Amino acid sequence: MQTIPLKHPKTETDDACTGRLSPAFLDSLRNGYRMGPADLACHNAVSNNAAKPLALNRGVARGDDGQFSHRVRSKGITNQRNSGRCWMFAGLNVLRPQIMRDHAIEEFTFSTAYLQFWDKMEKANLYLESIIELRDADFLDRDWEIVNKMAMEDGGWWNYLVGLVEKYGVMPHSAMPETHASSHTDTLNEVLGRLLRSRAIRILDQHADGAAVADLRAGKNQVLAEVYRLLVLHLGEPPLEFEWRYPVRKKKEAADDADEELMTAENQRLTPPETHTPQSFYRKYVGRPLSEFVCLYNDPKNELNRHYRFDRARNIVGNECMNFVNIDTTLMKQVAKTSILANEPLWFAVNMGFDQSAEHGLMKHRLYDYETLYGIDLTLCKADRTRLHAGASGHAMALMGVDLDTNEQPRKWLVENSWGDDKGNKGCWTLHDDWFDEHVYTIIVHRRHVPDVILNLFEEEATVLPAWYPGAMGIQSVPHPA
Secondary structure, rough: OOOOOOOOOOOOHHHHHHHHOOOHHHHHHHOOOOOHHHHHHHHHHHHOOHHHHEEEEEEHOOOOOOOOOEOOOOOOOOEEEEOOOOHHHHHHHHHHHHHHHHHEEEEOOOOHHHHHHOOOHHHHHHHHHHHHOOOOOOOOHHHHHHHHHHHOOOOOHHHHHHHHHHHHHEEEEHHHHOOOHHHHHHHHHHHHHHHHHHHHHHHHHHHHHHHHHHHHHHHHHHHHHHHHHHHHHHHHOOOOOOEEEOOOEOOOOOOHHHHHHHOOOOOOOOOOOEEEOOHHHHHHHHOOOHHHHEEEOOOOOOOOEEEEOOOOOOOOOOOOOEEEEEEOHHHHHHHHHHHHHHOOOOOEEEOOOOOEEEOOEEEOOOOOHHHHHHOOOOOOHHHHHHHHHOOOOOEEEEEEEEEEOOOOOOOEEEEOOOEEEOOOOOOEEEEEHHHHHHHHHEEEHHHOOOHHHHHHHOOOEEEOOOOOOOOOOOOOOOOOOO
């Protein structure tokens, strides 16, 4: 039998040139490591247990008193369940304290299923319009990739909510409540995605046969009729009008907060029924235009005090893409503090993948001390996390309170999440100030709380960041942890 001679092993110089792991190098790793007592203890711990609880910094977990020097009054915790609608829940949760305060309503919740319906319709239209726009693009083109990758996702930005509310209005939860499909969107998204891609091929075939753009759009409208039907089957048909009434709290003289929170037959009255359209409900109960709010961002990878825009970051054809002024977190926190002290909560977006605990309701830098557990240095700054695609906005929530130190500077923040009241501290998180610097990327705030020097930057032409920039395609939130 013929034998095949072994190739001569590469020299150390050859390995340095090729970057391969050579047998000699692997031998040096084996020979150079001996498990000492500390490593043995770590091995026994992490091989027999989940590492995350072992790394939890107990001093941080037990050191928070849960108190805040100022908090915006609200009531009720929402639950997005198995859907990526955090950006929508956060936006509506920011608006509802004003309704409860101005109209003496004990508790109020918007219908997210209503806006979700129209978000899906608008995204379907946007996808098909993008296919028409890019009909001659190569399938390896990066814009083509992004458009098709995000064909029917749940995610979005604040400007997505603004566009929906301005066009379709809002309604209370009772007018269009949640369905199983609205809060468990995997199957709905899969079917809609398959439908849209299937029909996209038909549109491209029409184009290949020489059809005009008007004919392509006529075909698109037929697809949207199919999309509408599927959405009605899963979410119900959005009402054009609805009736609404609510119990009003009667305020007693010298009543304290605890007394006001009691809702009994003796201290409440029911308002007369009102008939509303979603637009009339928005005008009466929300009132102020959402276009008055601006987006402030912190991305140290880009130049500060500049106006930027994320390309293709929108859900409605013809609307403005998500744009922001990039600022330092010190200024961002001062603006956020001003808003909270004015009893106006904020929509904000973070990276929830680092140092937060749904069990303890905490966000604290180095909450999980992996460096001590493993004896390694894991330092990576915020700019480098963006550079390496390891850090970007992934979840949106409502900022509802602040705790100030003796110098009136923020030391921690109260966060209202949309993961239900069985997560965190009855649905809320304490966000420590050092975590803000590391993992908060975006706040949405009314322009009256923003310095003029920053507002003026929005008048400058925006530098466009591509759709594949980290975080550009919106808050692609994963469902809350089990």
